Structures are given as structure tokens and as C-alpha cells.
Amino acid sequence: MAIPSGASMHITIRIQFAKNLVSFGDIATAIGQAGGDIVGIDVISSTKTHTVRDITVSVFDTKHADLVTDTLRKTHGVKLINVSDRTFLMHIGGKIETKSKIPIKTRDDLSRVYTPGVARVCSAIADDPSKAYSLTIKRNTVAVVSDGTAVLGLGDIGPYAAMPVMEGKAMLFKQLADVDAFPICLDTKDTEEIIQIVKAIAPAFGGINLEDISAPRCFEIEERLKQELDIPVFHDDQHGTAVVLLAGLLNALKIVDKKLQNIKVVLTGIGAAGIACTKILLAAGVKNIIGVDRHGAIHRGVEYDNPYWNEYAQLTNPENVSGTLSDVIEGADVFIGVSAPGILQIEDVQKMAQDPIVFAMANPIPEIDPELAEPYVRVMATGRSDYPNQINNVLCFPGIFRGALDCRAIEINEEMKLAAAEAIASVVTEEELNETYIIPSVFNSKVAEKVREAVIKAAYRTGVARKEDIMFKAE
Ligand SMILES: NC(=O)C1=CN([C@@H]2O[C@H](COP(=O)(O)OP(=O)(O)OC[C@H]3O[C@@H](n4cnc5c(N)ncnc54)[C@H](O)[C@@H]3O)[C@@H](O)[C@H]2O)C=CC1
Numbered sequence: 296m297a298i299p300s301g302a303s304m305h306i307t308i309r310i311q312f313a314k315n316l317v318s319f320g321d322i323a324t325a326i327g328q329a330g331g332d333i334v335g336i337d338v339i340s341s342t343k344t345h346t347v348r349d350i351t352v353s354v355f356d357t358k359h360a361d362l363v364t365d366t367l368r369k370t371h372g373v374k375l376i377n378v379s380d381r382t383f384l385m386h387i388g389g390k391i392e393t394k395s396k397i398p399i400k401t402r403d404d405l406s407r408v409y410t411p412g413v414a415r416v417c418s419a420i421a422d423d424p425s426k427a428y429s430l431t432i433k434r435n436t437v438a439v440v441s442d443g444t445a446v447l448g449l450g451d452i453g454p455y456a457a458m459p460v461m462e463g464k465a466m467l468f469k470q471l472a473d474v475d476a477f478p479i480c481l482d483t484k485d486t487e488e489i490i491q492i493v494k495a496i497a498p499a500f501g502g503i504n505l506e507d508i509s510a511p512r513c514f515e516i517e518e519r520l521k522q523e524l525d526i527p528v529f530h531d532d533q534h535g536t537a538v539v540l541l542a543g544l545l546n547a548l549k550i551v552d553k554k555l556q557n558i559k560v561v562l563t564g565i566g567a568a569g570i571a572c573t574k575i576l577l578a579a580g581v582k583n584i585i586g587v588d589r590h591g592a593i594h595r596g597v598e599y600d601n602p603y604w605n606e607y608a609q610l611t612n613p614e615n616v617s618g619t620l621s622d623v624i625e626g627a628d629v630f631i632g633v634s635a636p637g638i639l640q641i642e643d644v645q646k647m648a649q650d651p652i653v654f655a656m657a658n659p660i661p662e663i664d665p666e667l668a669e670p671y672v673r674v675m676a677t678g679r680s681d682y683p684n685q686i687n688n689v690l691c692f693p694g695i696f697r698g699a700l701d702c703r704a705i706e707i708n709e710e711m712k713l714a715a716a717e718a719i720a721s722v723v724t725e726e727e728l729n730e731t732y733i734i735p736s737v738f739n740s741k742v743a744e745k746v747r748e749a750v751i752k753a754a755y756r757t758g759v760a761r762k763e764d765i766m767f768k769a770e
């Protein structure tokens with residue numbers, strides 16, 4: 296299923312055209328007739344007879360891009376010089392770099408930042424390892440670790456292909472919360488090996504953000520690392536997603552005037568994100584959640600190969616219903632999708648209770664096309680940046696790690712996650728709240744700061760903050 300990908304699909308077409316054979320108006324009309332939307336024009340050069348221009352066109356997908364460029368190729372008097380995709384251009388050479396905080400200008404500088412001066416600093420840390428927090432980058436660093444097995448909704452595409460996402464996460468950490476994050480993509484899927492590698496690299500980091508590691512291995516990897524390391528370990532696809540989902544749902548329920556305790560929720564994709572979203576909703580007070588995976592609703596009375604589904608069946612589905620998504624969605628107040636593209640049909644939405652809330656969060660293509668669903672739902676959200684109500688873990692991970700690093704928390708616990716969800720929800724004021732604004736924008740600078748504060752308070756309240764600093768303590 297292809298969904299118009301908006302801003303994510305802009306192409307820049309460089310053409311040369313002969314002024315006596317074709318006008319720019321003709322060219323613009325040809326692009327328009329092929330369904331392209333011109334969003335920018337640059338004149339590169341112009342002579343009496345010829346003009347070279349870069350035309351930036353918004354297209355739906357790669358097929359549509361081909362149609363637009365073919366149309367130009369066939370237009371009399373036009374010569375196509377080059378087609379570039381802005382998204383690819385932004386990735387050339389990667390998206391991040393390392394920067395020094397201080398310049399090395401003299402031999403004296405050199406002997407302080409490096410040998411021999413550095414040796415005294417090394418010895419100080421060897422005598423007291425906690426000094427790593429004050430004398431190295433550790434206090435501000437997070438490793439973004441993936442094995443490339445569940446990258447967005449693209450599946451097991453491997454560690455090389457996972458890198459652009461992890462670089463993107465590192466950029467967001469820096470821009471939104473000034474955390475120095477490093478993308479680390481591992482060429483192994485072996486649970487034990489991943490655990491040992493992460494433990495071995497931990498000295499350089501103040502926190503570990505696990506990313507896009509498929510279920511069920513991600514659960515064991517996270518649990519073991521939490522037990523065996525003294526820095527926060529946080530599987531973003533589980534907990535970051537769950538925190539933001541809860542924030543969005545708290546606000547969406549205010550619009551439809553329903554209570555967490557009374558709603559029926561149907562959730563698809565009982566993997567990393569789905570299980571964590573279910574657990575946070577149960578902790579927040581939701582009583583009726585039905586989880587649906589490829590073979591239908593997860594229910595008791597079946598022995599699943601996946602042990603996490605057996606536990607899931609015990610925690611959810613109070614009426615123990617079975618059947619397909621279409622069967623069990625009848626009367627649901629809320630649909631949450633963290634599964635696969637296009638699996639929710641309009642007919643399913645029509646079976647939901649009054650004022651349906653649909654959070655179709657699969658990336659990059661949601662469970663239902665938001666434009667098709669919109670007439671039938673009261674509140675619609677996706678994980679994407681190009682539609683209103685972006686429910687995406689990017690609203691959580693920068694601020695939650697900022698808070699955890701600043702109070703030097705040994706872990707990110709349930710109270711810290713609930714505090715983060717409430718903080719995100721609280722950024723949207725009562726006056727601002729409406730169907731297309733249930734969750735703050737990623738660019739809202741209040742989000743990371745509010746999450747940080749709430750997380751620090753929760754960390755001190757629950758005794759997991761190590762930093763003795765009165766400024767950070769809960770009142
Ligand atoms: N918006 C956001 O912030 C986030 C969105 N996601 C999206 O959620 C999706 C799942 O991510 P993860 O939980 O990390 O992956 P995962 O691989 O751990 O879990 C995916 C689950 O969906 C199930 N599934 C696949 N096709 C299905 C279908 N047709 N019907 C029902 N279930 C189906 C799989 O069997 C699996 O249990 C991805 O598309 C990902 O991009 C994940 C994390 C954050």
C-alpha cells in the first residue's frame with residue numbers, strides 16, 4: 296500500500312530548455328498534468344537561446360517521480376540533465392560528526408589533552424572510576440544500539456541499512472536535548488553476543504538506548520542489560536513508544552470525554568512496541584485491551600510458541616474473545632497499531648464505538664491511510680512527521696535520557712516513564728487541545744525540558760538518582 300509521503304518525497308529536476316521551442320509555462324503545465332506539485336524553482340544559467348533550471352517537485356512516491364521525469368523527457372525542447380532526491384542528498388557522507396570542545400593550538404595544549412598530561416587524568420579515574428563522569432564524555436553520552444532486525448516497519452534489513460535511522464536518532468538526541476549519542480549497529484543477531492558487546496562498550500556511555508531490535512530477543516537483551524549494568528538501559532521501541540502513546544491517549548480521551556477505565560482498546564502488533572504499550576496502558580488503568588497479531592486476537596486457552604504472548608493472554612482480553620481484527624474491533628473506543636501497513640480497513644473503523652480514536656503508528660506506512668480514515672474517526676494520529684498528531688517516540692527519548700543523565704539515574708523505571716507521559720501530555724494546554732492537536736510537536740522546545748524535570752523528580756522520589764545535588768531533588 297502506498298501512502299502519499301508528503302515532504303519526504305521531493306525531487307529536484309535539472310533541465311535545459313530551448314526558449315524558442317518551449318516556455319516555462321508549458322513545462323510547469325506538463326509537470327502539473329503528471330500530478331507533480333512544483334515547490335521550488337532555481338535559475339541556474341540563462342543565455343539568449345537556452346535556460347537551465349532546477350525544479351523541485353513534490354511527488355507521492357518513486358513511481359510517481361518516474362512518471363514526472365518521463366513526462367519532462369518527452370516534452371519537446373526539454374533536455375533532462377539530472378534528477379536528485381533531496382532525502383538522499385541529506386544522507387551523503389552520513390548525517391553526524393565528532394567535534395572537539397577545545398582546539399589544540401600549541402604543543403602545550405597537545406601535552407595536556409593528550410600524552411603526557413592526559414596520563415594523570417587517566418590515573419585519577421583508575422583510582423576512582425566514578426570520576427569518569429566528571430573527566431570524560433560519559434556523563435553526556437548515549438549509545439544507540441541496533442542489530443538492524445526490526446528497523447522501522449522495514450523488518451530485518453541488517454546493521455548497515457539500519458545506520459541512517461540510528462544516525463537520525465543521534466541527531467535528534469543532540470538537537471532536542473543536547474545529548475551526545477552514537478549510532479552503533481552490530482553485525483550479530485545473537486542475544487548473548489549483543490549483551491556482552493553492550494556490556495563491554497558501556498564504560499564510554501552514560502546510557503544505552505536499544506533501538507529496532509526485534510521481539511522477543513529485545514526483551515531478554517534489555518532485561519539482562521538492566522540487571523548487569525549500572526547505567527540506564529532503555530529499549531526505545533518499547534518504552535519510548537509506550538510513553539508517547541499514553542500521552543496522546545490521555546489527551547485524546549479528554550476530547551471524546553471518555554475515561555481510561557471504561558474504554559475498549561484493540562492493539563495490533565504484539566511485538567516490542569505492542570507489548571510495552573499494553574503494559575503502560577494497564578498500569579495507567581485501562582481494563583479492556585485486546586491484542587491482535589498475524590493470527591488474530593491473543594487469548595487464553597492456546598499455547599503460543601512465543602512465551603511473551605502466553606503472558607500477554609493472561610494480562611489482557613478480559614472476555615477472552617478470539618477472531619480476526621475485523622471481528623474483535625466491534626465496539627472498540629480506541630485502535631492502536633504498531634504492526635504493519637494497511638491492515639485496518641474503513642469497514643473496521645465503522646464498527647468502532649462512537650467517536651473512534653485511531654492511532655495508526657506503524658512506520659513508515661501506517662495501518663490505515665489517515666486521509667481515507669479521517670472522515671470516520673474523531674481523533675486520528677500516526678507516527679509520521681507529515682500528518683497532524685505525530686505519536687512518535689522522538690517526543691520521549693531525548694528528554695527522558697536528558698533527565699536520567701542529569702540526575703545520574705541507575706535506571707529508567709516505571710514511575711519515570713509515567714511521569715514522562717504526563718509531562719508530554721501537559722504541554723498541550725486545555726485551550727489548545729483539539730482533534731488535530733493532541734500531542735505537542737517534536738519541535739516544541741518545552742517537551743524535552745518538561746520531560747527532563749518530571750523524570751528527575753520521579754528518579755529522586757524512587758531512589759534511583761545518584762547525583763547528590765539539591766537542585767535536582769523533588770520538592
Ligand atoms: N510511532 C512510533 O513511535 C513507533 C512505531 N513503531 C512501528 O511499529 C511497528 C512495529 O515495531 P516493533 O514493535 O519494533 O516491531 P516488532 O517486530 O517487535 O513487532 C511487530 C509485530 O507486528 C506483528 N505483525 C506484523 N504484521 C502484522 C499483521 N498483518 N497483523 C498483526 N500483526 C502483525 C508481528 O508479528 C510482530 O509481533 C513498526 O512499523 C514500527 O515502525 C515502533 C516503534 C515506535
Ligand SMILES: CC(=O)C(=O)O
Binds near residue numbers: 447448532678688
Ligand atoms: C519511531 C521508531 O523508533 C520506529 O518506528 O521504529
Ligand SMILES: [Mg+2]
Binds near residue numbers: 447506507531532
Ligand atoms: Mg525504532
